[in-house]
Amino acid sequence: MANAAPSAGKTFVVEHLDPELEAWSSLEYANIAKECHSSGARFLLSSVPQSLKLPQNLQGAEGLTVENRGIEEIYAAQKDKVCLLDPAASKDLSPEDGDDFDIFLFGGILGDDPPRDRTSELRKKGYQGRRLGPIQMTTDTAVRVTRMIVQERVPVDKIVYLDHPEIKVSKNETTEMPFRYVKGADGGPIMPEGMMDLIKKDSEKGLGDLL
Template identity: 30%
Template sequence: MARPEYIIEHMEEEEPDAPANFPPWALLEYRHMLYHVGEGSTVHFTSLSQASLDELAKAFAAPLPTLTQKRAKFELHAKSVTTLAKERGWAMKYICLLDPKAPYALSVADAGVHPSSVAHDHPFTHFLFGGILGDHPPRDRTASLRELGFPSRHLGSVQMSTDTALGVTKRVVEDGLRLGLAELTGQDKADTQLDGVAALTWVDRPTLEFGRGESVRTLFC
């Protein structure tokens, strides 16, 4: 069975001829996504201005020196996800939007790789994320994708960076690690302890230590 692919719809408001607006941490986040997915699948970056497309192509040209695992392939697109899907023949019902306001949590069964004790719809072939470069408090910019009618799933109530959300999604639907969040207990279509190979372990809003007396607590999972 083919692995699912992943789509990052770049949602920063950019004019077609505007300069790229990628701070170093944002480029690192986008580069991390390729390693979260790993060899054997593709990450599509859509709705890029020409400057952003060029900037990402340059950033992706070299591997991250601290990581040894093989990364996913990538494709950079000026087209939106809807235009690309139409051209590639990807049916919308098989593209899952990761949306904090989705009615159901992501399941180990959602890519058709692992079974679930709970009834689910057809497996998805693509998982779609809104690429938002820093948004706290959240402004619900995923709404513009939600309004297009994609089926959707959520990852719990804690906000995540886009690369973390992608990594969690891959671990759930491909590696079979259920979300395992207490808040999902008893919810409709949520995985149970019978599902998957194990549960994910979470660290919410971790504190990063930089040196003596210097640390920062992140706002995200």
């Protein structure tokens, strides 16, 4: 059976569960907004504290909507249309889920190493869950993979990944990224613009200080 036509118009929501927004996250959020906008989707950053001043790269970003309200309030009448991307879910996300769900929810910072169960706060609220495989992804990678599955109808096991790639940070030094990425056309991991520079700049502090 042939795949259905690509489905645009989905909403991808990151429930921002932190009082601050690190440079690492702002680059990822900007990249999510850019990719969602170009694919006809919407990126919603919810639960943003009113005291949080967005960095320049997110102010006025196309494809991005910022909400102080939480997901429960925003989509109170559409709970059955919300899919929580949950590493602890019993079922993998499939292209067919694009027929059943319109809103795809990600809990805070996915790219923790070691991973903390940040999604548990959302899991308790009763949203239907789907997983993206066993290996930890950065937030923008998780949104990218979800968009590829539900909008482009690519099965999760047909996406080409790079796991724990080594990044050259200086002439004689590399650092291993503890995440799964989508493999780009150049053979390297797809990362937000500016992320490589940030990794190199902070490499002497250790990756833990980036998260």
